[in-house]
Amino acid sequence: MAEKFDAIIVGAGPAGNAAAYTLAKAGLKVLQLERGESPGTKNVQGAILYSDALEKIIPDFREDAPLERHLIEQRMWVLSDDSHIGTHYRSDDFNKEPYNRYTIIRAQFDKWFSSKVRQAGALVICETTVLDLVKDDDCVVGVRTDREGGFIYADVVILADGVNSLLAKKAGFHLEIDPKDVALAVKEIHFLPQETIESRFNISGDEGVVIEMVGKITQGMVGTGFLYTNKESLTIGVGCMLSDFKQQKISPYALLEQMKEHPSIKPLLANSEMKEYTAHLIPEGGYNAMPKIYGAGWMIVGDAGMFVNAVHREGSNLAMTTGRIAAETVIELAAQNKPMTAANLALYRKSLDETFVMKDMKKYKKMPEILHKNPHFFTAYPELLNRAAHTMLKVDGVDKKSKEKEIRQSFVGKRSLFGLLGDAFKLWRAFE
Amino acid sequence: MNAVKVEEKLFQNRYRVDAGHPHITIKNPDTCRVQCKTQECTVCCPAGCYTAEGNGQVVLITDGCLECGTCRIICSEHRNVEWEYPRGGYGILFKFG
Structure with missing residues (x-):
């Protein structure tokens, strides 16, 4: 199987999809590999979609993307054991189109995004785990998959394989993640009738509310809780630094269970039906924990590159932006017939420095x-x-x-x- | 609060278990039994895949794994967890994510 592509993208989350879409749209020969049964089945997020990053890739996404509710109100709660104090910011300006932020359900959203990637002309193959990067000297020239005769080659491999970033680690591009640089979040999705959600949160139509929480719910650990309104469901979760879980030996599901019992939260979930329980790591080490994000024949995008703004709970927009810019780097180099060397791919990092991604990463590096x-x-x-x-x-x-x-x-x-x-x-x- | 059963939560999830091919293994069981005094994996795994047996042994059953990576990263002193993703198409299949 000596077929060669212009680019291979590993992973079909927001970063991988942004990269694959941008490359395919420009006419490059793109292969995207995803280990899940379909795109989205391995992916977990709160989840809030930030329109701006997606608009820069698919300007008319609102026409057919599966969106839950647009957010008109943000609540910040500081909780003690039996009370909360906080702020609500609700604005009619957020009720005017085009909407700025939406709640989404990732399994549905990722499937939609992937359909756009296919339409743009990329070859998307699911149920395929990439085991290793293939190198020639120090240059990445392809991947080895768990399929029969699974070697596939490309000019450049874009690693969008998520927070665990196994491929770059196996290739020796970075070390194992430190427990202090990731948060462990657990989450449940609870279903309720649409009318119940609207009356409980004082909203109607497609309006939505976000509640971000800090305080006793994390039992002394550094972390936050959240509750998001979807159309017919609520997602509730809590995430804390893994180093704190490790040190304090707290069970994540017991933590979530206790949070759900808080008297400020419990009534919001009353009579709901829980339909899925998920866990996910969030790379929150910030700028100082970032790995090297490019080298000869490879680039890292999204969570795998520690691209998360933990202070503002942003990640998927950084993922899409890094994916898009990595793709634009490849497009530019290909147009000039330049090889995908480390020196040439340095353009990726240089371009990122000019965006909100690196500016925000640097701003909060001490946090x-x-x-x-x-x-x-x-x-x-x-x-x-x-x-x-x-x-x-x-x-x-x-x-x-x-x-x-x-x-x-x-x-x-x-x-x-x-x-x-x-x-x-x-x-x-x-x-x- | 101690009565929280993770099995009841995991029961809601969809899996395609790759029977006979666990994607995570404990490299050396003796390291857990003899050297590791803290055994955080037995408390912090969000799917409760690791169980502390009375005799100091740690037993791993990966069927309910949520593929988060916690166990691998949390085992930072001993690095005793061999962690791969399941074969393509197997493991947790999130309905909502």
Whole structure:
């Protein structure tokens, strides 16, 4: 089987599909390999789709993409054991077309995206696991699959094989991932009648709500919880740094179960039917944990390259953007008859530097370390904020000045004045 | 809360099990039994694939695996997990993802 392609793409998630689509559309001979039964069957996401990244690839995606709800409201909750305090941002501007963010169900969305890839002219082969990269000297020249006589060759191989990034690791391009650089998220999808979802979340039609949560639900670990509204279902999940799971030996499904019992969350899920339980790693090590993303005959896109903005819960848009730019790099080099050497593929990294992808990765590069060193952001502060709200709101004959004093003392008692100032400074530096 | 049964959650999922070809194996069972005092895999695997036997042994059954990668990365001191993806088309098949 000595057939040769212009490019082989490993994986049919957002990054792989973006790359395969862009390359095929430009007329290149593209092979995409996916280990799942069909595209999407191995993929897990919250999931929120950010229109901007997809518009740059398929401008009219809204015409037939399977979208659940467009988001008009974002809630941020800080939870104690039995309460939450938070903010809601709801805007009618988000209710005007073209919509900015949608909830999606990945199995359906990925299947749709893949149909576009096929229509653009790429050969997509599923149920095929890529076992290794094939090298000639130090240059990647193809892949070895688990199919009979499974060697396939190409000028360039784009690795969109997801967070575990096994292929690049086996090829010696990077080391094993450190537990502190990934979050483990577990999630369930719960079905409810459409009317029930709309009345519980104060929405109608295709409007949707997102709830992001921090606090006691992560049991002292660095992490967040989330609840998204789909058309006829809710997805609820929680993710924390794997190093924290490891150190504290917490069971992820027990954590999710406890979160679902929280009195602020439980009523939202009442009488729902759970239809799938999933787990997924999220590469949250940030800029400093990024592997090398290109070399002779290869590029890494999406989760495999640690392309996630953990602070803003963005990943799939970085995946699509890196996939698109990797493809554009190949298209440009091919047009100039230039070989896919490391020196030439450096254009990929250079082009990425000009986009929001690398700018955001760099902006938040200190964040993972700050969060690892300051777990009290996820324990002490949620408790203090909720207690402060409770103290001020409870009418019990105590004068307000005394209440303010009590709140002030609770903060200083827990963190000391220097601790409070230091925390404020650290956060300011991290977001600067 | 201790009564959470992961089996009940996994029951909702769709799998095509590659019988007789586990895609994850423990490289050296003695390493788990003798050297590993913490055995995080037995608590942190989100599918409960790893069970701590009373005698210090760790038993792995991959049928319910969600293919997340947790066990491989969490075994960072001993690197005792041989981890591959299942053969094409086998393993977890997410209905929704």
